Amino acid sequence: MNTLQTDIAIVTAILWLMAIAVVAYDRIKYHKYYTSKSKLVVLRINNAAVREVLSQNGIKLCQCAYYNTNRYLYTIEGDHICGFTESCTHLIEDAVKHHQEVIDCDINVNLFVSEIKKLQEDYGSED
Incomplete structure (x- = not known):
């Protein structure tokens, strides 16, 4: 694997982690909103x-x-x-x-x- 492929893999992994974090945050916020009574x-x-x-x-x-x-x-x-x-x-x-x-x-x-x-x-x- 050359340097470019490694860089692309790292950036892709970081983007996936950020996307997962955003979705998780949104779900937590959504749940908190509706359970606030x-x-x-x-x-x-x-x-x-x-x-x-x-x-x-x-x-x-x-x-x-x-x-x-x-x-x-x-x-x-x-x-x-x-x-x-x-x-x-x-x-x-x-x-x-x-x-x-x-x-x-x-x-x-x-x-x-x-x-x-x-x-x-x-x-x-x-x-």
Whole structure:
């Protein structure tokens, strides 16, 4: 085996180890997320009026919540409100599958605000 072949074998082995580490980390993070016994609170509407109501209640939104393509909003611990699209509704299905409590507020903004306030009290993240 010449030097070039040895170098290629070493680089390939390192890349494989890195790929395995990334997959393992992702699986651990995924498992930890769903076994945290947290709640997933979902609001099935996202527009300027909704964001204004949330802002008036002192609720801060992630930048992604302002994208018009993200038609839904969700939070897990009440401190980070994010947006997602129809293609990401598997988040709800995954939460149910992993026995995480899902609170679906449908389009009830007041219920969403109330649930966020409860989460903030539970997790001590109210600003």
